[in-house]
Amino acid sequence: AQKITQTQPGMFVQEKEAVTLDCTYDTSDPSYGLFWYKQPSSGEMIFLIYQGSYDQQNATEGRYSLNFQKARKSANLVISASQLGDSAMYFCAMREEIQGAQKLVFGQGTRLTINP
Amino acid sequence: DVKVTQSSRYLVKRTGEKVFLECVQDMDHENMFWYRQDPGLGLRLIYFSYDVKMKEKGDIPEGYSVSREKKERFSLILESASTNQTSMYLCASSLYTGMGNSPLHFGNGTRLTVT
Numbered sequence: 001a002q003k004i005t006q007t008q009p010g011m012f013v014q015e016k017e018a019v020t021l022d023c024t025y026d027t028s029d030p031s032y033g034l035f036w037y038k039q040p041s042s043g044e045m046i047f048l049i050y051q052g053s054y055d056q057q058n059a060t061e062g063r064y065s066l067n068f069q070k071a072r073k074s075a076n077l078v079i080s081a082s083q084l085g086d087s088a089m090y091f092c093a094m095r096e097e098i099q100g101a102q103k104l105v106f107g108q109g110t111r112l113t114i115n116p
Numbered sequence: 117d118v119k120v121t122q123s124s125r126y127l128v129k130r131t132g133e134k135v136f137l138e139c140v141q142d143m144d145h146e147n148m149f150w151y152r153q154d155p156g157l158g159l160r161l162i163y164f165s166y167d168v169k170m171k172e173k174g175d176i177p178e179g180y181s182v183s184r185e186k187k188e189r190f191s192l193i194l195e196s197a198s199t200n201q202t203s204m205y206l207c208a209s210s211l212y213t214g215m216g217n218s219p220l221h222f223g224n225g226t227r228l229t230v231t
Binding site (some may be wrong): 004006009033035042043044045047050052091093095102103104105106107108109 | 206
């Protein structure tokens with residue numbers, strides 16, 4: 001079963017608008033972490049933001065914020081005031097622990113295009 | 117800044133060849149990972165290692181093996197390359213910090229084409 005689901009293969013947004021990228025997850029572990037990464041056309045993976053399952057407040061990092069709704073098992077990324085440089089693939093990921101080791105499970109990704 | 121270096125940006129190999137993908141990190145991280153990235157499938161974990169000489173299978177280990185003889189180096193081996201292994205391969209490392217925020221740091225990827 002898919003553990004991380006990103007239902008938007010592609011999104012097109014006008015520059016300066018806010019954009020929400022959806023991510024839902026599935027886990028029975030009470031302790032987990034959620035990450036968002038950006039991958040520009042150059043191919044590098046850039047860590048954006050982290051949310052722990054026990055964090056009381058939604059994570060924020062500059063123009064990025066995470067809309068964490070634990071009961072709905074969703075962790076949507078919100079980008080405020082989008083810029084042309086935000087055009088990229090975005091991946092949601094969940095940390096899970098296997099036999100004492102931790103790994104990240106990724107979603108399928110959303111390709112975001114910012115139009116001028 | 118953490119640096120994760122993958123030895124090749126592009127590789128073209130023939131079916132049946134043995135292929136080595138090398139990855140080196142410079143921050144003394146315990147954990148290292150190999151993922152492959154395919155359109156529509158996101159990143160899928162092939163193998164990971166949480167210590168020298170230790171390895172664990174990820175979600176798609178078939179057709180691959182790994183080697184970690186030194187802490188900073190993690191090699192992915194395709195024993196007999198096949199065309200369905202044509203993909204982008206991403207190496208990553210992370211510092212183990214219990215259950216806290218410990219993001220993966222990625223290399224720039226190796227695009228492997230098997231003909």
